[in-house]
Amino acid sequence: MTLQRPPVNSLNLDLLKEMSKSLDEIAKNKSKAMILTSASPKVFSAGLDIMEMYKPDLKRVEEFWTTLQEVWFKLFGSNFITAAAINGHAPAGGCLLAMSCEYRVMTGGNFSIGLNETALGIVAPNWFMDTMTNTIPVREAEYALTTARMFNVEEALKVGLIDEVATDKDDAIAKCKGFIGKFDRIPALARSITKLKMRQAAIKRLQDGRREDLNEFLQFVQNPKIQKSLEMYIQSLKKKA
Numbered sequence: 147m148t149l150q151r152p153p154v155n156s157l158n159l160d161l162l163k164e165m166s167k168s169l170d171e172i173a174k175n176k177s178k179a180m181i182l183t184s185a186s187p188k189v190f191s192a193g194l195d196i197m198e199m200y201k202p203d204l205k206r207v208e209e210f211w212t213t214l215q216e217v218w219f220k221l222f223g224s225n226f227i228t229a230a231a232i233n234g235h236a237p238a239g240g241c242l243l244a245m246s247c248e249y250r251v252m253t254g255g256n257f258s259i260g261l262n263e264t265a266l267g268i269v270a271p272n273w274f275m276d277t278m279t280n281t282i283p284v285r286e287a288e289y290a291l292t293t294a295r296m297f298n299v300e301e302a303l304k305v306g307l308i309d310e311v312a313t314d315k316d317d318a319i320a321k322c323k324g325f326i327g328k329f330d331r332i333p334a335l336a337r338s339i340t341k342l343k344m345r346q347a348a349i350k351r352l353q354d355g356r357r358e359d360l361n362e363f364l365q366f367v368q369n370p371k372i373q374k375s376l377e378m379y380i381q382s383l384k385k386k387a
């Protein structure tokens with residue numbers, strides 16, 4: 147699955163809906179595995195589209211968050227094997243997508259990956275945190291989340307946020323295929339049940355608290371102080387360009 151929403155693959159409602167549909171198709175056509183990557187030469191995904199949260203239409207922003215939850219359920223909780231070929235920056239929601247896969251290969255270069263929410267004055271939702279603690283040790287996750295740490299490629303490898311470094315996108319995809327090939331001699335049902343048991347606690351936490359999570363998000367986007375911060379953040383991103 148190749149993310150292709152220039153310039154930075156920010157996750158807006160339309161892209162999330164497309165992803166959700168594609169994940170359904172992959173599950174339905176009984177694919178063995180999926181590799182998630184990006185068509186951009188330098189950004190895997192810039193995370194959530196800030197414009198979806200800025201001065202939002204309430205109905206749309208509710209659908210936006212619900213669709214994000216759905217994409218996470220379908221990706222994190224998939225039966226099929228998932229790997230991410232991270233060929234560029236992966237901040238926040240971009241990191242969430244990569245961590246929701248089972249294996250991550252990142253191309254070397256001046257790219258960064260991490261959950262930077264606290265730097266934006268945002269508390270990452272529990273399921274973002276659960277996805278991180280499913281990937282790297284709890285102590286490292288707490289440190290990274292509280293300090294909004296963006297890891298460079300070497301740091302990400304050292305902490306286990308990524309599994310391998312690749313020279314370029316083709317190499318990243320080849321290495322993801324290498325990971326997928328490891329399952330050729332492992333019974334598929336045993337593999338998928340084991341994966342889902344490992345992920346069950348995080349999945350159940352969001353299933354049980356899904357409405358509450360949505361309400362927290364809706365309160366968050368309707369808070370005038372948050373709106374002001376988003377406005378300043380958007381300006382800072384635009385000034386940079």
Ligand SMILES: CCCCC/C=C\C/C=C\C=C\CC(=O)SCCNC(=O)CCNC(=O)[C@H](O)C(C)(C)COP(=O)(O)OP(=O)(O)OC[C@H]1O[C@@H](n2cnc3c(N)ncnc32)[C@H](O)[C@@H]1OP(=O)(O)O
Nearest residue numbers: 156192193194195196235237238239269362363383384387
């Ligand atoms: C107690 C309960 C609390 C409950 C809380 C509930 C919920 C939490 C809520 C939200 C969770 C959010 C998670 C997120 O994912 S927020 C998004 C965070 N993402 C970022 O901060 C990344 C920002 N972008 C960048 O750092 C760079 O763009 C990047 C490194 C990805 C690429 O750099 P590059 O130099 O190539 O490109 P730019 O020139 O910076 O950008 C080009 C263009 O794109 C616009 N843009 C960038 N990122 C975003 C984005 N995330 N959304 C929308 N638009 C984006 C940028 O403004 C430029 O636009 P323009 O100038 O060309 O118009």
